[in-house]
Amino acid sequence: MLVQGFNTIWAYVTLGLLVFAVVAFVNAAIHREDAYRAADKQNKGFWLIILGLTVAVNVFLGVWGFLPILGLVATIVYFVDVRPALKQVTGRGPRRRGSSSDGPYGPYNGGR
Numbered sequence: 001m002l003v004q005g006f007n008t009i010w011a012y013v014t015l016g017l018l019v020f021a022v023v024a025f026v027n028a029a030i031h032r033e034d035a036y037r038a039a040d041k042q043n044k045g046f047w048l049i050i051l052g053l054t055v056a057v058n059v060f061l062g063v064w065g066f067l068p069i070l071g072l073v074a075t076i077v078y079f080v081d082v083r084p085a086l087k088q089v090t091g092r093g094p095r096r097r098g099s100s101s102d103g104p105y106g107p108y109n110g111g112r
Helices: 002-030 032-036 042-059 068-091
Strands: none
Touching: 002 042, 002 068, 032 042, 032 068, 042 068
16 A cells, blocks of 8 residues: 555656656747847757657656756756856846846835
């Protein structure tokens, strides 16, 4: 019974990592090639190959082994570093206005 519960949880982890990789691959595919250059990141083909290999490894090998861990690291790097840069370049990301001390009615000057 305990083994069956572990296998169920492991199946959900495997499915979650596969979905994570597929979402990264689709997101990499929808951005324009010039956005990667403007964001000063690797080109679109590089990310499509890396994330496509990650999806293939997750489908055929599951999450056991060294390659799925490398794929997970590549997927995390894409989501944490590349995707926000692409969103900022293409104008889909959050726009930064002013400094961190700005309030809703302008800059906060400490009551001066």
